[in-house]
Amino acid sequence: MIRVLLAEDHGVVRGALTALLNLTGDIEVVAEADRGDKVVPRALACSPDVAVIDIEMPGVDGVEATRRLRPAMPDCRVLILTGLASAALLKRAMEAGASGFLLKDAPTERLAESIRRVSQGERVIDASLALAAMSATVTPLTEREVAVLGLVGSGASTGEIAAELHLSAATVRNYISSAITKTGARNRTDAVRIAAESGWIEGLRHP
Numbered sequence: 001m002i003r004v005l006l007a008e009d010h011g012v013v014r015g016a017l018t019a020l021l022n023l024t025g026d027i028e029v030v031a032e033a034d035r036g037d038k039v040v041p042r043a044l045a046c047s048p049d050v051a052v053i054d055i056e057m058p059g060v061d062g063v064e065a066t067r068r069l070r071p072a073m074p075d076c077r078v079l080i081l082t083g084l085a086s087a088a089l090l091k092r093a094m095e096a097g098a099s100g101f102l103l104k105d106a107p108t109e110r111l112a113e114s115i116r117r118v119s120q121g122e123r124v125i126d127a128s129l130a131l132a133a134m135s136a137t138v139t140p141l142t143e144r145e146v147a148v149l150g151l152v153g154s155g156a157s158t159g160e161i162a163a164e165l166h167l168s169a170a171t172v173r174n175y176i177s178s179a180i181t182k183t184g185a186r187n188r189t190d191a192v193r194i195a196a197e198s199g200w201i202e203g204l205r206h207p
Helices: 011-022 036-046 062-072 087-096 108-119 127-134 143-153 158-165 169-183 188-197
Strands: 002-007 027-033 050-054 077-082 100-103
Touching (some): 002 011, 002 036, 002 108, 011 027, 027 036, 027 108, 036 050, 050 108, 062 077, 062 087, 087 100, 100 108, 143 158, 143 169, 143 188, 158 169
Parallel strands (some): 002 050, 050 077
């Protein structure tokens, strides 16, 4: 029996996944978490074989939860669930120690099979995400998001960016938030770093 910890902040989704996984016959959800900062304590309490972790959760996100879990429980494999096919997010997750990366809209059968494979030491990456990684040189950012991140990287404040681009401060914040999501970054500074390293912001030094 493969023991699973399921970390998902949406109660209905978590309940449905738990019920479906428990019907497989060889997978048992032994613990649940609705926040990223609860993953390690729950894992230490129940010793799961695999932690299935949603990427977007309160407390800390799935990548940070993975980064904390790996040294705490080296034998516990991590399968990340995400709704965004982002090469940058995939890279962050793998660097944090994840063994698998799966889109949230994948069929339950694929999730179960991914859990089985990860528990056996395999690395599992959703085909859509693999394609995104192969096309990582193609920016997911719009021209306006690139412009905003470029100014963030130069040290400009939200107000200064708004004035420079003739936008409202709220619109600038929306562009920054969108860029953070698309790059899989932790914050605006991290988004600038990822975009610069990926070559999406020309002539900008990495912060």
